[in-house]
Amino acid sequence: MEKTIQISGLSKSYDGKKVIENLSFSVAAGEVYGLLGANGVGKSTTIECILGTKKADSGTVRILGLDPWTERKQLFKQVGVQFQEANYPDKIKVKELCEETTCLYRYPMAYKELLHKFGLSDKENAFVNELSGGQKQKLFIVLSLIPNPRVVFLDELTTGLDTKARRGVWKSLLELKKNGLTIVLSSHFMDEVEILCDRIGILKDGGFAFEGTVKEAVALSPYEKMEDAYLWFTGEEDEDNE
Amino acid sequence: MNKFFTMLKTELKLSFRGMDMVIFALCMPVVVSVILGVIYGAKTAVPGVEYTFLEQSFGALSTIAICAGGVMGLPLLISDYHQKKILKRYKVTPTSPAFLLAVWLPASCIFRCSFFQGQPYLTK
Structure with a gap:
């Protein structure tokens, strides 16, 4: 079955430095997909390359079967975007x-x-x-x-919101998800990821250090909490212990 | 057309609130006209002609007002909107960023027309 979002071989570099390299993933209809990673790892770049606001060096993108570069007008009648x-x-x-x-x-x-x-x-x-x-x-x-x-892209959706506001946003998004909304979001908050995301991709060094569900991420790591598992996948847990 | 008029209404409001179009396209020409009127009054442009210095200068003053608001205004708008990433927001809508800039042109024409509507009163 064709996925709602299909990314294949996406690459982007700035001044010769590769930010994302050969990134591939897909998002099914009605799914919430979380892009995680440290600051500057390429989450926003990935989202912008998917949307076509930045030109990727290579790769193909299909959202609802449409190419954001050549079928922009048709595609964005059905896509909402919140930039960082x-x-x-x-x-x-x-x-x-x-x-x-x-x-x-x-x-x-x-x-x-x-x-x-x-x-x-x-x-x-x-x-x-x-x-x-x-x-x-x-x-x-x-x-x-x-x-x-039908699809919404949210780049750091609850940064700056108080606790009550964050929960209000989650509740609204989960209601929309029940109606079939597909969501791609980036976030730094693991509680948000655990509540909202069906699947996640943790970016590191231009590619995915992990891709799968939150439970799978925790199970693969030596930790029990998602936040610790995330730091383990990104290799940042060692910096805390130094 | 609803899209066009909604955006035109908003751009006109933003132009008035921003004050730069009001200053360059309306206030500046009026102030210069008043100064020329105060200095030269009803004196003729050169001895022996029927038209006054103010009437002679009006064409040049209008050109400056049009260029200051029109020629300067569009590049300023593009650079301002580009810097604020407003044009980027329009790239993820069904409407092209060029449409937003195209809406600005009739908005600036409305400013030009409002100045020319007041011209007969200034030269009296």
Whole structure:
């Protein structure tokens, strides 16, 4: 059965230094796939190469059977993206940003409902640059869900959110997952990974140090907790003990 | 068309809030017109002609206003949006980043037209 996301032989280097090399993985429909790894290992680069916002050196990418480079317009009617860094004009209000995003899609979700779900209803008329870091993060997740997507890419989705907000985001995403949403996310938080992810890929030195479920990762490691297993796979546990 | 008008409305609001278009396309030409009017008043451009210095200068003033807002405005917008990665956000939507820049052109025309609408009052 064709996978929703199919990546094959993806490679990208900057100034001769290979960031990702011959990366291959797939994500099935309705699955949540987590990309993990240390800072600078290539998680965001991988996501951007998949989406086509960065040109990969080699490899093929298919999302919903479509090529992000040659079939961009058709593909992104069904895909939502939340980037790690903010990308909005100065002096724009929350409502205006949501309206501008909504008008790009034929069958969008109602942004007011999404704002309510993520606790931002009272910020509708506020300027985006007046929001706190966590509120901005929630807004960008709202923007990624406005397209009513079949696939969503979330780059560090809960960085900067308080505990209650994180749980609210998880709950919303799990509800959407029940409706068949496919999610690819990157995260530094193992509790989030354990709750959300069906499968994970731990990046190290341009490739996967591990790919599989959270339980398999823990079972393969000499540890019982996912956080310790993750540090073991990335080789960072030794740095802590030095 | 709904997409176009929604984005046009938002870009116009952002232009007014940003103030740079308001300053260069509206305020600057008005201020210079007033200064020329104060200095030269109703004096003719050169002895023996019927038109005033202000009337003679209006074409040049309009050109400066158009170039300052139009020719300068678009590169500033592109570089600003590129630096803020706004154009990158449009790459992952069904709409091309070029559409956003194309919406800006009629927005800047509205600024030009509003200046020309006030021209008869300035030269009186």
